[in-house]
Amino acid sequence: MITYKDIYDIARNERYSKELQKLPASFIEDVSDYLREKKEAATRESDDISDMVTKTKKQLENAVTLFKELIIRRRKKILDLVLIASETGISKKDFDNMFGFEKELFDSLMNSVKLADGTMSEILNGKGKVNGGEKIVFKENVGELMDLTGEKIGPFKKDDVAELSKEIAKILVDDGKAEPAL
Known part of the structure; x- marks a missing residue:
């Protein structure tokens, strides 16, 4: 069972370390259980001593704040x-x-950076135009493709957003693999 002190120590370690800290695999579930128990205790104890209720509610507020700060630092x-x-x-x-969800965030951001780098490279090499493409959102995973110049693009995961040439975007939208981004 995780305690307020555990959450505090983990948040403090994350704050003062340059590297991403290794956390127990069950950390988020443990925090969820802790917060649920504190909420229940705060409502259960409302008939009891008001000092105990105040302390429990304050500890709950502080734990939520620490957890949010921890997640922001990790991001x-x-x-x-x-x-x-x-x-x-x-x-x-x-x-x-x-x-796992942080790895997905990392992969998604890496894909976005690669896409932006590829677009910039095309522009620098005279093969592309600034904002000359069409943004689409992938409805399913799509493997590596070749664009009209023979350059490899992709792979793309479901919900990835990409700016591709209008011709490639139209093909993917017509095939039902993507839809125009808003």
């Missing part, structure tokens, strides 16, 4: 890792310290 570190990894690659240790 900032993941953004930093994306920028570093887009230039140099990511260390396995950093990737291993991520939760």
